[in-house]
Amino acid sequence: MTGTAILFLLISAAIIWGGLALSIVRLRRDGGADEGQAPHDL
Amino acid sequence: MSDGTTASAPVAETGAPREQWSGQLGFILAAIGSAVGLGNIWRFPGVAYENGGGAFLIPYLVALLTAGIPILWLDYAVGHRFRGAAPTAFRRLFKPAESLGWFQVAISFIIATYYAAILAWALAYAWFSVDLAWGDDPAGFLFGEFLKASDEVTVGFDFVPGILAPLVIVWGLALVIIASGVKRGLERANLIMIPLLVVMFGSLVVRAVTLEGAADGLNAFFTPDWEALTDPSVWVAAYSQIFFSLSIAFGIMITYSSYLRRKANLTTTGLVVGFANSSFELLAGIGVFATLGFMASQAGVPLAELGSIKGIGLAFVAFPQILSTMPGGPVFGVLFFGSLALAGMTSLISILQVVSAAFQEKLGLSVRQAAVFIGGIAAIISILLFSTTTAVPLLDTVDDYVNNVGIVLSAVVMCVLLGLVLRKLTELQGHLNARVGVNVGAWWKWLVAAIVPVVLGYMLISHAVELVTKGYGDYPSWFTTAYGWGAIALSVVASVLFAILPWRRPVDDFVPDALPELASTGRRSA
Numbered sequence: 042m043t044g045t046a047i048l049f050l051l052i053s054a055a056i057i058w059g060g061l062a063l064s065i066v067r068l069r070r071d072g073g074a075d076e077g078q079a080p081h082d083l
Numbered sequence: 084m085s086d087g088t089t090a091s092a093p094v095a096e097t098g099a100p101r102e103q104w105s106g107q108l109g110f111i112l113a114a115i116g117s118a119v120g121l122g123n124i125w126r127f128p129g130v131a132y133e134n135g136g137g138a139f140l141i142p143y144l145v146a147l148l149t150a151g152i153p154i155l156w157l158d159y160a161v162g163h164r165f166r167g168a169a170p171t172a173f174r175r176l177f178k179p180a181e182s183l184g185w186f187q188v189a190i191s192f193i194i195a196t197y198y199a200a201i202l203a204w205a206l207a208y209a210w211f212s213v214d215l216a217w218g219d220d221p222a223g224f225l226f227g228e229f230l231k232a233s234d235e236v237t238v239g240f241d242f243v244p245g246i247l248a249p250l251v252i253v254w255g256l257a258l259v260i261i262a263s264g265v266k267r268g269l270e271r272a273n274l275i276m277i278p279l280l281v282v283m284f285g286s287l288v289v290r291a292v293t294l295e296g297a298a299d300g301l302n303a304f305f306t307p308d309w310e311a312l313t314d315p316s317v318w319v320a321a322y323s324q325i326f327f328s329l330s331i332a333f334g335i336m337i338t339y340s341s342y343l344r345r346k347a348n349l350t351t352t353g354l355v356v357g358f359a360n361s362s363f364e365l366l367a368g369i370g371v372f373a374t375l376g377f378m379a380s381q382a383g384v385p386l387a388e389l390g391s392i393k394g395i396g397l398a399f400v401a402f403p404q405i406l407s408t409m410p411g412g413p414v415f416g417v418l419f420f421g422s423l424a425l426a427g428m429t430s431l432i433s434i435l436q437v438v439s440a441a442f443q444e445k446l447g448l449s450v451r452q453a454a455v456f457i458g459g460i461a462a463i464i465s466i467l468l469f470s471t472t473t474a475v476p477l478l479d480t481v482d483d484y485v486n487n488v489g490i491v492l493s494a495v496v497m498c499v500l501l502g503l504v505l506r507k508l509t510e511l512q513g514h515l516n517a518r519v520g521v522n523v524g525a526w527w528k529w530l531v532a533a534i535v536p537v538v539l540g541y542m543l544i545s546h547a548v549e550l551v552t553k554g555y556g557d558y559p560s561w562f563t564t565a566y567g568w569g570a571i572a573l574s575v576v577a578s579v580l581f582a583i584l585p586w587r588r589p590v591d592d593f594v595p596d597a598l599p600e601l602a603s604t605g606r607r608s609a
Contacts, residue, residue, distance in 0.1 A: 042298045042301050042302055042305075043302050043306065045137070045305075045306055045307065046137065046301055046302045046304075046305040046306050047305075049136075049137030049140065049305040049306070049307055050137075050301065050305050050369075052137075052140065053137070053140050053305070053365055054365065056140070056144060057144075057358060057361045057362050057365050058362050058365070060354075060358040060361075061355065061358035061359055061361075061362045064351060064354040064355040064357075064358050065355055067351050067354070067521070068107070068348065068351040068352065068354075068355055071348050071351050071519045071520050071521075072348065072519055
């Protein structure tokens with residue numbers, strides 16, 4: 042592979058896969074639903 | 084965040100409690116399963132290559148952040164705040180808007196009928212891969228022996244047993260999943276299929292990058308063409324790719340988010356789903372272009388001279404051709420077509436859930452009744468129209484019109500209606516911000532009400548004008564009018580008719596959660 046292609050592969054991976062990793066870390070930190078509460082009925 | 088800012092939820096007097104995901108993981112996997120579909124594998128790599136290679140990353144990311152994730156959040160906010168499938172949620176938002184929900188249901192119904200057929204092809208090809216049944220003429224095998232495609236552009240009922248059998252299997256499996264409900268059906272299916280898809284496709288990519296010529300393919304895919312960034316059509320292609328890839332604006336994410344618990348984190352899960360979808364697309368780009376590099380090196384031609392790098396041609400002609408010449412072709416073939424089938428199935432069940440949930444709520448059907456009656460009707464139409472010798476032109480035409488006109492129209496109307504006509508974005512922003520997660524600022528309202536309608540409106544008008552003036556493909560105008568525009572017209576008529584039908588379950592006695600006082604500024608209470 043050329044140096045430019047490798048650079049863009051790395052940049053793409055860092056932004057997109059890195060973005061996914063950061064989102065997951067943020068989600069784990071934020072937490073989610075209150076598990077004890079049921080959603081309301083229709 | 085204060086818990087005391089939301090009012091207690093009303094509980095319906097009749098009917099079973101609304102289904103829900105068992106937790107965040109179930110929802111996230113299902114939403115990723117819906118977003119990751121055939122287009123991630125066979126569309127993104129070709130689109131990126133044709134629109135600037137590595138440079139395409141820039142418009143692609145801009146589109147993800149300015150349109151993809153904002154509309155995903157909009158869908159989540161509508162479905163979660165108004166607790167229903169698209170018709171229910173839109174009606175609770177503004178009664179006449181129920182028709183928009185039914186339009187999205189109609190579009191989903193039509194897509195399900197032909198999407199299942201492509202899955203059936205993938206399933207059949209996973210089987211054919213075992214002994215490379217296409218021999219040395221994959222194109223001839225696809226259109227001749229397998230599809231038995233008629234030269235005539237029409238709609239006939241000359242059935243092809245080779246398509247009929249896998250199509251029945253696809254529909255049987257999909258309906259069993261839908262009939263099993265949200266937790267036991269959708270969630271469990273995605274819990275199995277998504278990890279399996281990642282392992283299978285990951286194995287395929289590892290094998291692909293070790294093939295001879297893979298580096299040339301990756302060079303072609305990642306080398307940037309900076310001039311492409313000055314071409315508006317490249318930006319439109321990026322918005323188009325993000326838009327079609329994320330399963331937004333046709334009811335899926337509205338329906339899925341309606342099964343989330345009341346205090347669920349909406350915004351951060353949206354980021355996870357958006358980036359997970361793009362992550363799979365990047366992985367697919369690497370796998371597909373490494374494999375195409377191998378194909379080019381075997382043929383002794385530059386990659387640019389290869390014929391099909393997108394869609395049906397890539398999956399069912401180019402890949403079989405590659406499999407015939409590569410070491411371990413049958414294993415690679417099972418992984419590739421198995422991945423296509425898995426990615427397609429997780430998307431198909433999400434599309435069907437839009438239809439099933441809408442009719443459950445409107446007609447008071449149980450989960451199983453909706454799967455049997457409504458899913459059954461979709462299955463019969465799908466089998467009647469797409470397991471025949473005339474399936475290809477019909478599928479091709481309906482797919483183009485329903486996606487490029489139907490879904491884009493739905494998105495534009497939704498954004499304009501909520502953002503500019505009803506001015507509901509502040510309320511929806513408050514709903515998003517009343518939960519844990521990324522805080523959504525006023526910029527989100529600008530993106531949804533201004534940027535997205537302008538970009539998608541341009542896409543819609545330019546494509547519609549092209550269809551009107553030039554037609555679609557090489558098909559006769561009567562055919563594209565009848566089945567292309569006809570599909571759109573049918574969706575519009577259905578959206579009006581179903582909105583007129585009386586509700587069999589209470590729908591209007593619904594009070595959405597009260598919002599924190601500070602919601603008007605978009606800030607979450609401390």
